[in-house]
Ligand SMILES: Nc1ncnc2c1ncn2[C@@H]1O[C@H](COP(=O)(O)OP(=O)(O)OP(=O)(O)O)[C@@H](O)[C@H]1O
């Protein structure tokens with residue numbers, strides 16, 4: 243049986259060639275990394291949870307007209323996605339000061355921001371994904387002004403959707419990161435949400451207790467990461483019980 247071709251292996255996911263041109267299979271690993279991969283661990287069950295949660299968020303976004311790469315889930319760890327040309331920028335949307343923003347500007351973590359703030363970071367592991375201004379993006383040609391406008395608008399729509407969803411289950415969406423890519427319909431190009439949306443790429447705080455339910459649990463050694471993600475999935479009604487699943491990639495037709 244022919245093994246399907248690996249297109250890319252990153253820190254948290256593997257991309258394989260999909261069954262049709264213009265598609266990939268995205269496999270979610272159990273690996274966790276932080277601080278630009280200086281800290282690493284394997285957290286059993288994380289890949290299964292993130293596959294399910296990303297499916298849940300992307301399906302919801304698709305249904306309200308925010309385009310995403312998600313096509314369908316294949317199994318516990320894999321989903322079929324549209325292949326895009328990733329724009330080399332991480333789009334971060336913040337509602338509350340935390341992480342690098344709190345540090346950089348000397349704002350106490352937990353301070354609500356006057357309005358959502360959209361930031362761009364240049365995707366380059368060797369440089370540690372530095373914060374960049376629109377000027378850099380335009381001057382170096384990473385994206386056009388129209389792309390930037392579309393990215394801000396996508397980021398804010400995703401923020402409104404996710405904030406509401408989490409608010410409904412007693413969770414504050416502090417900030418999150420998305421990646422955006424280009425697809426072509428003939429000559430017509432448009433931008434869609436790609437990569438993943440999961441507790442790996444969000445900051446989620448319990449509204450009542452302030453308990454962290456995201457990757458900061460791993461970054462700051464605050465407890466069991468899979469338990470925190472399971473709690474998020476449980477509240478959203480995504481995956482009531484932890485399920486056991488295949489740990490190896492499987493072939494799809
Ligand atoms: N729909 C898509 N089409 C093409 N590439 C995608 C798509 N969705 C995600 N990707 C890319 O696939 C990779 C997913 O792997 P992973 O998140 O593990 O990478 P990573 O280690 O974080 O590295 P990177 O710095 O490249 O993001 C990322 O490089 C991401 O940009």
Ligand SMILES: [Mg+2]
Pocket residue numbers: 252254
């Ligand atoms: Mg990544």
